[in-house]
Amino acid sequence: MKRRPIVLISPCTETKGVEFRDTSISLSRNYARALTSAGGLPWIAPCLPDKKIIRESVQRGDGVMLTGGDDVQPKLYSKRLSPELANTVSSPEPDRDRFELILIDEVFRQRKPLLAICRGQQILNVALGGTLVVDIGRQIPDALPHRALDRKDQIVHDVELTPGTLIARIIGKPTLGVNSSHHQAVARIAESLRPTARSQDGVVECLELKAASAARLPYLLAVQFHPERLCARYREHWRIFRSFTSACAENSQ
Numbered sequence: 581m582k583r584r585p586i587v588l589i590s591p592c593t594e595t596k597g598v599e600f601r602d603t604s605i606s607l608s609r610n611y612a613r614a615l616t617s618a619g620g621l622p623w624i625a626p627c628l629p630d631k632k633i634i635r636e637s638v639q640r641g642d643g644v645m646l647t648g649g650d651d652v653q654p655k656l657y658s659k660r661l662s663p664e665l666a667n668t669v670s671s672p673e674p675d676r677d678r679f680e681l682i683l684i685d686e687v688f689r690q691r692k693p694l695l696a697i698c699r700g701q702q703i704l705n706v707a708l709g710g711t712l713v714v715d716i717g718r719q720i721p722d723a724l725p726h727r728a729l730d731r732k733d734q735i736v737h738d739v740e741l742t743p744g745t746l747i748a749r750i751i752g753k754p755t756l757g758v759n760s761s762h763h764q765a766v767a768r769i770a771e772s773l774r775p776t777a778r779s780q781d782g783v784v785e786c787l788e789l790k791a792a793s794a795a796r797l798p799y800l801l802a803v804q805f806h807p808e809r810l811c812a813r814y815r816e817h818w819r820i821f822r823s824f825t826s827a828c829a830e831n832s833q
Contacts, residue, residue, distance in 0.1 A: 585828035618821035643828030646700025708770035758805035799827035
């Protein structure tokens with residue numbers, strides 16, 4: 581039997597968990613279901629910001645996936661925020677932020693396939709030198725309702741895909757219907773990245789490496805939506821995970 585590629589997944593951190601109310605990690609099982617359905621073997625990371633542990637974890641895995649969650653700490657990409665914007669930011673997860681910044685650095689150092697989802701796209705952009713829209717509703721006039729939490733398992737709006745890009749090849753058509761459960765988004769795009777999908781209001785819905793930077797990783801795809809919540813019903817969203825796990829399988833050989 582062919583070995584499934586191992587995918588290291590970065591989870592959320594929680595100040596209180598079920599057992600003894602200790603600091604814990606959590607992750608929707610939809611991520612694991614999506615990966616296993618596409619041929620991958622999920623491996624949940626401990627979210628400990630320890631460089632040696634992260635380095636060895638990336639070495640042992642065949643690919644890495646960054647998942648959704650609460651907001652990236654603004655101090656990582658902005659010198660100051662107005663009180664109005666600061667009040668929209670969720671409680672910080674400093675251990676997760678530090679862990680993921682080290683993790684992203686190791687992914688590039690070891691050249692492993694990377695899939696980043698929602699918050700994952702945002703911290704990837706920050707890690708590579710970009711910035712974020714702190715709150716879409718306050719900073720983007722006439723924006724679509726991107727924080728549709730009551731419809732997180734449903735198609736909320738379409739995104740337009742850039743022809744000839746990885747996401748366009750995966751989906752096989754010029755537009756994709758997506759869910760939407762975020763209030764932040766990519767602002768200034770990191771130098772090594774390019775936008776490859778946008779919603780009607782201009783919000784960046786997908787990032788990939790620029791052609792000049794493509795040799796840095798065998799595979800990189802970042803999306804602002806949550807394909808793991810749609811892939812059981814929409815084949816095009818499942819193909820995102822299949823594309824990624826296929827790249828992880830090639831990397832393991």
